[in-house]
Amino acid sequence: MPTITIDGVAYEVEAGRNLLESCLSLGLDLPYFCWHPAMGSIGACRQCAVVQYQNAEDNRGRIVMGCMTPVTDGAIFSLSGDKARHFREAIVESLMLNHPHDCPVCAEGGECHLQDMTVMVGHRDRHYRGRKNTHRNQYLGPLINHEMNRCITCYRCTRYYRDYAGGTDLAAMAAHDHIYFGRHQEGVLQSEFAGNLVEVCPTGVFTDKSLVHDYTRKWDLQSAPSVCTACAVGCNTIPGERYGRLKRVHNRFNAEVNGYFLCDRGRFGAGFVNSDRALEFPGLREADGRYRALDHHDALHRMMDSCAAGKVAGIGSPRASVEANYLLRLLAGTDNFAPGFSDAEQDLVNLALRLQQQSAAVTPDIRTIESADAVLVLGEDVTNTAPRIALALRQSVRNKAYEMAAGLRLETWQDAAIRNLAQQQRSPLFIAAVADTPLDDVATRRLSLAPEGIAALGQAVAAGISGAASATPGSTSGEAVDIVAALARASRPLVIAGTGCGSAAVLQAAAEVANALCSSGRQAMLCLCVPEANSLGQAMLAGPKAPNLGALEERARAGEIDTLVVLENDLYRRGNSAGIDALLAECRNVIVLDGLDNATTSAATLVLPAANFAESEGTLVSLEGRAQRYYPLFQPREERRPSWVWLLACMKELERPDVHSLHHFDDITRACAADIPALAGITAAAPDLHYLNLGVKIPRQPSRYSGRTAMRANISVHEPKQREDEETPLAFTMEGLNRSQPGALLPWVWSPGWNSNQSLHKFQTHAGGPLKGGTAGVRLLHPGAAGGHRISDITAPATAAASAAPDLWQLVPRPRIFGSDELSALSPGLAELVVPGFIELSPADAGRLGVATGDGVDVGDGIATLEVRVNATMTTGCAGYSAGFAGSGNLAPLARVTLQRAANWQRRPQLIGSDRGNGSGSSHV
């Protein structure tokens, strides 16, 4: 390790780093703007200037930029020297020439990196008396607000948006003192990861629109460590609350999962928490079909009575916590507990779990995905099903650039130099999908294939890697040769597939490719995507033998179910409506626990309002098998209770011996871990409620939290005692210590002098490194632990092998980042980006049916009627459908259906300029 001298003190620092990150890692405050730990250095802002001396005799030194200066053994620097200090102060003053003094009305105020740096350099008096530049702001869509006047031209936004996230519609315009960061024309930012601009921008140019419209300063937000529930990746988040409303979601750093970035579904998709469809009271259906509100005790007794008499079945949910599902499974009994997937999905998720458990390949976390030097994606459109993985794949293709840089001995943080060197050269990324995907722009090749074709391609690749000549030379065998060559050359090859295209054969083929790579001596990675936040946990809990919804429906018809308890699950999204109608109608009592009103709660005899992720605690198992805990950030209002509280209370009332010793949330976690071998590790996901941080709890409120009395002065001027949190190590107060605790318990980041999210480095082992308290979550799938190559022993569930009849189209899911997930699609800003349900057809198929984009088609015999989108990349014979959308619930993946031009279809009206709020991503005819 090189030793450097800073202001006369010798420090040992990590080799290969630049001086800025070394200083920050040492705890020295050196101001900066353009450098970002995930994006490296370009030396644009000149803020991190220091003096470097040639040698001990040199007493003049020269100004260098910390972010562009490698740390070399024996180097001598000064941070505090007058020359460097005056230079840094002058830089802030020059940035302030055009920066408005609008902090009081700026959404960034109080967590502004520019404010922090201005104070840090000691610049106080503005000398400039001229006019400031003013810019016209752009409408950038419903999620992000634009206020260009505040820009300090650090270029972080375009470097993130274009270079890191692959966006093409945000650029730096013009030059010198009228630089403008914006779009060519006003309009919705097209990147699925645009929301990170809010955190990347060091000042208030890009801010969270929903926060701007319902504003609270960072210091007034009550926050808790949470986990995103919008997909199965399990990104760590920090949601913030005030007045019982969720105000915003920020990234919570996890070195192995989301790093510094979230997708827009995760960042802006939690607004459903504030929905006016939220249930507040238990409801009992009267004879006339209307619901009567009950109080808590009355509801509980009715639930107890229903569960005490007769046979009980339970339907869990892949969007509910492990603990709530576990209690329901106890209540209903193992044989009477369905995990709550659709029947097809249940088989696929079970298969995905088994393949990962039995594969020799590593199940990678997101950071490991970024290290892949050759990637094969089979059938999964990750941008739309597990978006954060797509952002990681955009980094993986840069490994070619890093290889080239290593050849020239360029440090990895030399961002501009490395991008210039590599230009458009990328590591191989092959995508086989039914049609185009948003990652195509960085793919070596994207092949449009039907699901069987994708599986066959995978098999051919696996055979090619094993050295066996492909047994079935097909039209894709030439492509397979290229893919085999790329994967065989790689040292860290990655295969990605998932449940997203609905095909078990594709999952199987992906596992075989990974296994073939392992057998040939490579450390291959296998990533299998599943749909929901706890899909994998649910498969682990329920096991492969659990009944599915179809089985429960049969039992219900046979009169074998008296009481059906449905946990946080809108069953009408899981199966065709006729079957669900029958299931619910055949059960005398249908008890539904859920947070928002939906079709299933409307069919219940008793509805219990369940707290959502922001109001309750729970464990979720992500697609990489990482168990992670989320914590309530505020108290649920009225009679809303966490599902586990309802279920536990009911079972206690029933005097069930299996819950006799369960009192706290932690007890359920422990009982579940003891009971279910696959989930044995979940107790290690986070510390239990007895954890104390140097003797005190961890505060949800920052020490500047204001107005605790004032905000309820309309009720009483006497401040009530703060609610005690009896379930977690966090407190609903400002008191406590937020420092160096385990990463799973980090409710917010702040450090003296560092009010913005840049204070994160104070919580990291080194700038950009893992959290001091350890990385949150625990892996339940041990990467590559299973040495067996027994993939062929696993028989994929038979998919209907109907031969392609000319008059039938195969339904293939085409999930969308905005719309396919149930709850995020109900969040106000994001809802504006949800397009109407659709059927995608190839031009040839559209021609055969005589339809064009915007026309309607009837699917099957009255299954659904949806809008046509003609897609030139769509595989002929396949019909892509808007999976997970309202109106698409009856469509089953891979089913072969008839399509027919809809007779009385009303084309949607053309949008006009004033409809801009309804801006969708689709292109109109």
Added chain:
Amino acid sequence: MLTGDCMSELIPVVSDGETALSAAEIALIDAEIAHVPYRSAVAIDALKIVQAQRGWVSDESLRAIARHLRMSAAELDGVATFYNLIFRRPVGEQVILLCNSISCWIKGCDTLQAQISERLGIGLGETTADNRYTLLPVTCLGACDKAPVLMVGEELHEDVSAQSLRELLAGSGDDR
């Protein structure tokens, strides 16, 4: 990326695809593309080609060039707006580029500017009502030894005096 550009729904599309570029323009641009490894490398040349044909680069032209070079409109607009001699707004038939850097300033470019403004009735960045002249400031024309200098159209005029400027603008303005 979301498919398609949302705002294209909201703003009337004047022309579609490559039709916004003439065959001649496409031929000239393609000739440049033949010399470079990436199509986007000819961005500046393509903008100059279109500007030579049309006098300026409209939004429609810019999008057409971007499509032809397979780059995003935002990226190309970043290039176009970086250079102050790529005109993103219409200019008159002749552009007067009046140098205002140090040598020309010492030698009285401000007086010349006042004279032009008075004569043509336009300030910096403005175009005469008859669309003949646009007056723009420029930072150095590389002829400091002949200051003050200005360009009218393609032609450089050195050692400009009140007299020579009067002759230069003869036939313009009111006495035409």
